[in-house]
Amino acid sequence: MSAPHHPVDPDDHTGRESDRHARAVWSALAEPGDTVAGALVQACGATSSLAWVADAVESGRADWSRLEEAAGELDATLRRRVDAAVTRWTPRWRSLDPDRDRAAAARCGARLVVPGDAAWPNGLDDLGALAPFALWVRGGPPTATRSVAIVGARASTTYGERVTVDLAVELARQGWVVVSGGAYGIDAAAHRGALLGGGTTHVVLAGGVDRAYPVGNAPLLEEVVRAGGSLVSEVPPGSTPSRGRFLQRNRLIAAVSHATVVVEAAWRSGAASTAHHAARLLRPVGAVPGPVTSAASAGCHRLLRDGVAVCVTDAAEVAELAGAVGRDLAPAPAPGATRATDDLDPLARRVHDGLSRRTARDVEQVAARAGANVVEARAMLGLLELEGLARRVPAGWVVTDRHEERRGEKKRLS
Amino acid sequence: MSAPHHPVDPDDHTGRESDRHARAVWSALAEPGDTVAGALVQACGATSSLAWVADAVESGRADWSRLEEAAGELDATLRRRVDAAVTRWTPRWRSLDPDRDRAAAARCGARLVVPGDAAWPNGLDDLGALAPFALWVRGGPPTATRSVAIVGARASTTYGERVTVDLAVELARQGWVVVSGGAYGIDAAAHRGALLGGGTTHVVLAGGVDRAYPVGNAPLLEEVVRAGGSLVSEVPPGSTPSRGRFLQRNRLIAAVSHATVVVEAAWRSGAASTAHHAARLLRPVGAVPGPVTSAASAGCHRLLRDGVAVCVTDAAEVAELAGAVGRDLAPAPAPGATRATDDLDPLARRVHDGLSRRTARDVEQVAARAGANVVEARAMLGLLELEGLARRVPAGWVVTDRHEERRGEKKRLS
Numbered sequence: 105m106s107a108p109h110h111p112v113d114p115d116d117h118t119g120r121e122s123d124r125h126a127r128a129v130w131s132a133l134a135e136p137g138d139t140v141a142g143a144l145v146q147a148c149g150a151t152s153s154l155a156w157v158a159d160a161v162e163s164g165r166a167d168w169s170r171l172e173e174a175a176g177e178l179d180a181t182l183r184r185r186v187d188a189a190v191t192r193w194t195p196r197w198r199s200l201d202p203d204r205d206r207a208a209a210a211r212c213g214a215r216l217v218v219p220g221d222a223a224w225p226n227g228l229d230d231l232g233a234l235a236p237f238a239l240w241v242r243g244g245p246p247t248a249t250r251s252v253a254i255v256g257a258r259a260s261t262t263y264g265e266r267v268t269v270d271l272a273v274e275l276a277r278q279g280w281v282v283v284s285g286g287a288y289g290i291d292a293a294a295h296r297g298a299l300l301g302g303g304t305t306h307v308v309l310a311g312g313v314d315r316a317y318p319v320g321n322a323p324l325l326e327e328v329v330r331a332g333g334s335l336v337s338e339v340p341p342g343s344t345p346s347r348g349r350f351l352q353r354n355r356l357i358a359a360v361s362h363a364t365v366v367v368e369a370a371w372r373s374g375a376a377s378t379a380h381h382a383a384r385l386l387r388p389v390g391a392v393p394g395p396v397t398s399a400a401s402a403g404c405h406r407l408l409r410d411g412v413a414v415c416v417t418d419a420a421e422v423a424e425l426a427g428a429v430g431r432d433l434a435p436a437p438a439p440g441a442t443r444a445t446d447d448l449d450p451l452a453r454r455v456h457d458g459l460s461r462r463t464a465r466d467v468e469q470v471a472a473r474a475g476a477n478v479v480e481a482r483a484m485l486g487l488l489e490l491e492g493l494a495r496r497v498p499a500g501w502v503v504t505d506r507h508e509e510r511r512g513e514k515k516r517l518s
Numbered sequence: 519m520s521a522p523h524h525p526v527d528p529d530d531h532t533g534r535e536s537d538r539h540a541r542a543v544w545s546a547l548a549e550p551g552d553t554v555a556g557a558l559v560q561a562c563g564a565t566s567s568l569a570w571v572a573d574a575v576e577s578g579r580a581d582w583s584r585l586e587e588a589a590g591e592l593d594a595t596l597r598r599r600v601d602a603a604v605t606r607w608t609p610r611w612r613s614l615d616p617d618r619d620r621a622a623a624a625r626c627g628a629r630l631v632v633p634g635d636a637a638w639p640n641g642l643d644d645l646g647a648l649a650p651f652a653l654w655v656r657g658g659p660p661t662a663t664r665s666v667a668i669v670g671a672r673a674s675t676t677y678g679e680r681v682t683v684d685l686a687v688e689l690a691r692q693g694w695v696v697v698s699g700g701a702y703g704i705d706a707a708a709h710r711g712a713l714l715g716g717g718t719t720h721v722v723l724a725g726g727v728d729r730a731y732p733v734g735n736a737p738l739l740e741e742v743v744r745a746g747g748s749l750v751s752e753v754p755p756g757s758t759p760s761r762g763r764f765l766q767r768n769r770l771i772a773a774v775s776h777a778t779v780v781v782e783a784a785w786r787s788g789a790a791s792t793a794h795h796a797a798r799l800l801r802p803v804g805a806v807p808g809p810v811t812s813a814a815s816a817g818c819h820r821l822l823r824d825g826v827a828v829c830v831t832d833a834a835e836v837a838e839l840a841g842a843v844g845r846d847l848a849p850a851p852a853p854g855a856t857r858a859t860d861d862l863d864p865l866a867r868r869v870h871d872g873l874s875r876r877t878a879r880d881v882e883q884v885a886a887r888a889g890a891n892v893v894e895a896r897a898m899l900g901l902l903e904l905e906g907l908a909r910r911v912p913a914g915w916v917v918t919d920r921h922e923e924r925r926g927e928k929k930r931l932s
Contacts, residue, residue: 134889135868135889138889188891188894191891191892191893191894192885192889192890192891192894193889193891194891195882195885195886195891196886196889199886263809266811267810267811346868346871346872346887347867347871348864348867348868348871392810393807393808393809393815393819393822393829394807394808394809394810395677395807395808396681396807396808396831396832397677397680397681401807405807405829405831408807408822408829409828409829409830409831409835414823415807415819415822415823415829416823417810417816417819417823418810421823450762453761453762454549454760454762457761457762458760468609471606471609472609472610472612473760474549475548475549475552475606475607475610477602477605477606477607477608477609478605478609479605480605480606
């Protein structure tokens, strides 16, 4: 943890407890993505900045000199922004109830995780002033050595869901933790696939972790927790998900993951917004293509066209995208139909092309057909015979049956 | 026409006729893509280089001093390469019969097109020493102000063929000439689509233009000619298509087109080779994505992953790819589902999110929900009311029905 982000001495237990408390309050006070709140907490620490806000709200005036001691000089624009923020926080300040939030967390088995805790995902620090103040977490720690976000459309197709489940199963088997947003469609398929693959998966929610959203995914979310995964939110239990919170939630999905993969997404969509968050954080972004006739893939194709995402088609390619450089490289492609003649050099192949299976041809005829000279043709015919690709018959040369397609088996002319 | 490529004085009619004749002979003598032949013709002109080869073949020895007069000094390696080429050309030299080729061309209504002719596609000159010596052409001139190659798998799917026909129809309607290779599958769909769209299409064949290959496409190829398009080959009528010629043919498709689009292609395929030819010629390359579960799209996805191709999903995007910079830009995307709230700034959207359709809320309640101050909330509610997105009721504010999705119609808060 670097000092500017978490200006709390880890050995100062009183300080740590007050920081934890202050962050819980901040998580209830400021809307996700409130950069003024984020900047204040970064500059002064959660406790001092909260004390300053308390004073400003209660007294009705901002104590600039006190703030500038910690945050440095503030010009008129910055002061106006802070002033507007205080006015914005005031109505909610009146209804803050940390005890109620703590009780709600206890009821649903959630705990508070703050920067400096072992369970704090370090990737969140890359968000800077946009980092959440704290996370409310149900289940195992929302951290992972290797994690990948798989996100996509609620209005997914059978194709998209199948591809998602396949990706998540395989990634989970390889030890990757799958992160998503718990929504219907691709998100749910990603969590389900991770569970099927015996892996861990984290659900980053826009509302409180006490309320499964959407309700239809409640059993899935419970299963995630039972399997050692987590439900995570930056707003306290009891908070409702709103459109703004859904959009802000996407930055957390991107930040806690080493890469983000979009499976299906409409032209304009939350999944595409997650991809853009990941790109801004310099995290690799992948998009799974689909039929161009499917509106559900339009957002993926747009990400590919715009160069935001790399085309990924299977788990190995996703692992390569998300993995450390030089590690987790996608294996060489399945060879597909390999022809015995694939490894021939161009001259040998032309000579091979000059042979017939039924009509025997002498060396001169073969040379003329191949556009080769007689010496070259004779040499190549010898090699082809060695490879079992040509055969000498009384009247000349013919191609043998081994020129048919064969799989895998490869020999090289030497 | 720049001098190094076509060192023939356009006003020297005898010279032009002998150049034409020499190029016809070269097209029968050297295999497509023979760079030694190409370099000789580039350096000395078709007539002189052919005379030199005739002398070398007949006398059995290469006259280096005569060659070096035109081509500059040749080191040992180059001399060895030319020597090997002469030996290679010798068997075929004996069976050359320009009169027979001319007669075969006359029988099928083909004519010879050489550099400097109005019907010569200038793009071929970019191939340098790999440029064809001449083209044998049936039908209209194989030139186009705006042309795009659409190529792909023989083993195509219904999806791929449908997308290809749609692309070609639309491109043809917009005045684009579609170039392809006349093969089964995607190629045939491209030609068919161009004809359906009332356009012109060129078929670049690996064998002679007198023989429809594959035979099953013979009716289609005849229709291409009837519609003003052309069948084109760099080898004389009567020549058989061979594997080597198919691969070399691909460079011509890439060179005569302003861009190359691959619709479906196996991992390793001729269509992918055409794409690489186009990329080497610095022509734009597009690939149409498909389901990752379809092996027929694996080559397209590979081109996208490798950065060889740009993702294209419709005719407008292909036109943008192939068109001049700043012209033929793809239109702004179909707006899809546009929400009335799309244009709201974040604060207005948060306030909007804080409203309910059924429960009236007062300004303070809305401000608390939106994480806004009362002044901000009141201002935004006023704007939302103006937009018809919120409504004042006796007990406070509610959202109006206009927050439902609407298409196209857009207003901006001002």
